[in-house]
Amino acid sequence: MDADEQGLRARLVAAGVDLVLREGQSAVSLREIARRAGVSHGAPRRYFPTHVDLLSAIAREGFADLTARVEQTMRTVDADPRTRLTALARTYLDFAAAHRGMFELMFRHDLLDSGRLRLRETSLPLFAVLADLVAQARQPTDAPAAVLAGALWANLHGIAQLWAWGSLPLATGATTDDAVLRAALEAHLGPAPT
């Protein structure tokens, strides 16, 4: 274990990430991560003056993870914009499904809007990748690229959210989010190329 080698702050965040992934946001308390890191309950305060600061740091990690996965996908799938966009979408949905607790935390703005961390801006590079692909795949008759990209992102996000909540399966009777995703992509980008 080189965990002992890292600074306390990193160990605390790591413990927090672990907890979020395993048991969800509500399990992450300052005192619990202190316990897991083997320090006193007051120690985290040096790095995270408030609970929100801790959660923000954890969410930051989540965004970094998601960003890395998307970049990995973009490196792997080297094809036409439409295909790349589909791969990006799958990566997004898979991340949401596989790391439900983290995904939820990442978009709990009521917990995270600690202005100094500018967490919102953290998701912008991600959006830029999507916007870029959309601009390439877009039909001339479509809405402006930024708007189209925003609508598509919202659709992705909604699918992830409602699917995780179990509402989409209930409503559509589907057992996979695949059909809904395909429908969304075709809606926003036109029929899939053969």
Add this chain to the structure above:
Amino acid sequence: MDADEQGLRARLVAAGVDLVLREGQSAVSLREIARRAGVSHGAPRRYFPTHVDLLSAIAREGFADLTARVEQTMRTVDADPRTRLTALARTYLDFAAAHRGMFELMFRHDLLDSGRLRLRETSLPLFAVLADLVAQARQPTDAPAAVLAGALWANLHGIAQLWAWGSLPLATGATTDDAVLRAALEAHLGPAPT
């Protein structure tokens, strides 16, 4: 005030709804609503054995409210399916924006999944209205009605979520969700009729 006339349970829920609307989900504690109802801290337990039960009851109220608004809209706007669908979408987004705290609570499945209340099923009638309109407005070449409706709902929901979070304004540079909503509707339902 006929609030005193109502049973304690109703008064507690009312206080909770008020709190959620005013200060958000995190402000709703069993002890606080007891205080507001002028009873001892243990009294709510008779009706809400657990915190989750209370939040579920409040969310139920939220779904009832949203459903009522949608029905009101459907009663008011008596036009072609596409127009009605647009009005429904606006009602959904306006509700989310105007009652942010409640909207958030309604979809915090981690807080609500008290199985006995079958809260998920509460949103099904709402979806049925949307699905019905989609079935009417759908083009023959589109995806199956249930899938199309699911995708459209997800898009609405995502717009509401990301807009409330401030991400969409940041990403698209827009000051209203209107452009994104229009883009989404056109994407899923084809170009708007003149």
Add this chain to the structure above:
DNA sequence: CCCCGGAGTAGACAGTGTCTACGCCGCCTG
């Protein structure tokens, strides 16, 4: 008449975030 059960009270307990006062130890300065 009595008692019994629902409804609300009151006290306790563990857990939490936050604040404060305090030790420790290494480094920089004189």
Add this chain to the structure above:
DNA sequence: CAGGCGGCGTAGACACTGTCTACTCCGGGG
């Protein structure tokens, strides 16, 4: 080399929360 000083972590306190349990009160049925 001596001294102090500042970052880092400890420990105790406080107010607050959810939850549990023992109790009181009171009205209606045997």
